[in-house]
Amino acid sequence: MIKPLTLIISMCFSAISTAHTTLIHNVNGYTPTLDGKIERFSTLVFKDGKVVKYGDKDTVKQFPQAEAIDGKGKTLLPGLIDAHGHIIGLGNNLQRLDLRGIPSAEAAGKKLQAYAKNNPDKWLVGRGWDQTLWDNKVFPTAADLDKFVSDRPVVLTRVDGHAIWVNSKAMLLAGISKSTQSPEGGEIIQVAGKPSGIFIDKAENLVLKHIPKQSIEQKQRALFAASKHLLSLGITSAHDAGIDFDTWRLYQDLAEQNKLPFRIYAMLSASSPKLDDMLDAGVIKKQNDFLSIRSVKIYADGALGSRGAALIKDYKDRKNHKGLMLENKPALEALMSKTFKHGYSAHTHAIGDRANRIVLDSYENQFKTIGGKLLRNRIEHAQIVHPDDIPRFKQLDIIPSMQPVHATSDMHMAEKRLSDDQLEGAYAWQTFLKQGSKVASGSDFPVELANPFDGLYSAVTRMSKQQAPENGWRNDEKLSREQALTSFTLDAAYAAFQEYKLGSLEKGKWADFILIDRDYFTVPESEIFKIGVEQTWIAGEKRFEKK
Known part of the structure; x- marks a missing residue:
């Protein structure tokens, strides 16, 4: 039976009027906007998980039926986005032996012994x-x-993930002997003509392949351990830099069940034996924006700390050594070609100036050959870039995906490894922004601590937490507080094709926001890293509250 028009109108009006609207008022709110401003507000209104509007105290009167939450004067920011991390690795770290900050090999051994x-x-x-x-x-x-520990194999990964330290039992089980050759793109460090127990970059797999494979259940536990930690830090979305096939399946299964605890933009690992299978499945994008898989993580070189970053000139502290290219130029271009043909973006790890140049050359050649320039391709880290190559990021529309904490963690080590000339284009955030590039900021957790306020502090000060050096290291590259916040929100969202869904609290976007215990914009610079998160909300639902 056809319902009378008046009844249909009445039913529609009833549905609209009873839709659940929530507003949080009495807040000190800030949001970047797509037109490049930072807007302030005291009231945020959201419905069905999305922002209706932000405004002042008069906005409260416009929504008399809304559930009202008193923000008690707390500062409110958009949910923070970490544009480069390793989610399962972080979860594993939270459950395994943690050697971060250990002061000596002896201290590491004692901690290992207790752990064992x-x-x-x-x-x-x-x-x-x-x-x-x-x-x-x-x-x-x-x-x-x-x-x-000598009776069981031990494998301890360096903080940057680009070297492992193993005991003799691990080498025995892996069949490593003095006749074992270093693979291309890797190095077995030798002492007195024998393997020392240190394996760099692609040499790592000579041992790692013998470790029992992590089960799906273990990966899921790691994911939830990581999510609990990240939500407590105000991170509502993370870009997972290189996932394997099992993690690819896990994320999709949980997304289908609406059980992902926060938003994930995942990059397929180019080294996965099942890369083709994952690419053939096509771009994956869930309607609720909790999962997006549309990029491939490619490795070009190693890391600076293990002297694996590929340099144009020799390392200052190791003559006749220029680091390691993990893939040569033809291999890089083949991976990019495959990636682009599937409609995926290429996000390529490059730390040294030689690696960055080769990666830029590879992108340029592929754009001319098959296209792909509009895919928001990225260089992950872009730490040491020759000044001549920085403008090429803008010319080629390559996004520098950078981690501010790397600069303050690396500054003393970098000065030992590199000359002043080599450092001229190092960690050059402001230079990138001035030429019109968008900088997507992250932490590279668990290489660094995941706390985004550590990253915001490093971006703004370029100093250690002890406020050294005075005025900041290579301080011309410091960011303003506005620039830093935008790099951890709207520009990080842009780097994932999500700037119209995430990264700010503009009308129609997901209501992802955090309440913090002090004002990011007025607190002394020296205290930015001390900011604590009180609440974390995703799509209008509270996911974390400090007890």
């Missing part, structure tokens, strides 16, 4: 050591681990 007593796993795995923090600054050896 309470951990029955056949392989003991950890991460976080950094020999540049130690007095002698030299790579440790297998013998340094053997005296603490």
Whole structure:
């Protein structure tokens, strides 16, 4: 039976009037906007997970039926986006041996020994050591681990993920001997003509392939451990820089069940044996924007701390050594070609100036050959770039995806590794912005701590947490507070094709926001990293509240 028109109108009006609207008022709100401004507000209204409007105290009167929440004067910002992290790696780190900040090989061994007593796993795995923090600054050896644990294999990943330190048992089980050759794109560090226990970049897999594969259940536990941590830090979306096939399946399964705890923009790992299978499945984009998979993570070189970053000239502290290219130019271009043909973006890891130049050349050649320039391709890290190559990012529409904390973590080590000339285009955030590039900021967790306020502090000050050096390291590249916030919100969203859905609190966007315990824009610069998150909301739902 056809319903009378008046009844239909009445039913529609009833549905509209009873739709759940929420507003949070009495807040000190800030949001970047698509026209490049930072807007202030005291009231935020949202319905069905999306922003209706922001405004002043009079806005409250416009929504008399809305559920009203008193923000108690707290500062409100858009949810922060980490444009480069490793989600499962972070979750694993939270559950495994953590060696971040350990002061010596001896201290690492003692912590390993204690960990081993309470951990029955056949392989003991950890991460976080950094020999540049130690007095002698030299790579440790297998013998340094053997005296603490010799009956089980031990694999400890360097903080940057580009080197592993293993004991003799691990080398024995992996069949490593003095006759084992370093693979192309990797290096087995030798001592007295024998493998020392340090494996750089592609040499890592000589040992890693023998570690039992992580189960889907273990990956899921790692994901939820990471999400709990990230939400507590105000991160509502993370770009996962290189996922394998099992993680690809896990994310999709959880997305279908609406069980992803925060938003994920995932990059397929170019090194995955099942890359073709994942690409053939097409671009994956969920309507609620909790999962987007439309890019491939490609590795060009190693890292600066392990002298694997590929340089144009020799390392200052290792003559006749220019680092490692993990893929040569033809291989890079083949991966880019495959990526573009599937409608995917290429996000390429490049740290050294030689790697950045080769990657830019590869992008340019592929754009001329098959296209792909409009795919918002990125260079991940873009740490040491020759000044002549910086303008090419803008010319080729390549997004520099950078991690501000790397500059303040690396500054002392970088000055030992590199000459002043080599550092001229290092961590050049402001130079990129001035030429019109968008800088997408992240942390590279778990290489660095995931707290985005550490990154905002580093971006604004270029100083350590002890406020050194005075006025900041290479301070011409500092960002303003407005620029830094935009790089962790709207520009990070742009780098994922999401600037019309995420990154600000403009009308129609998802209501992803955080309440923090002090005003980011007025707190002394020296205290930015001390800002704490009180609440984290995604799509109008509270996902974290500080107890």
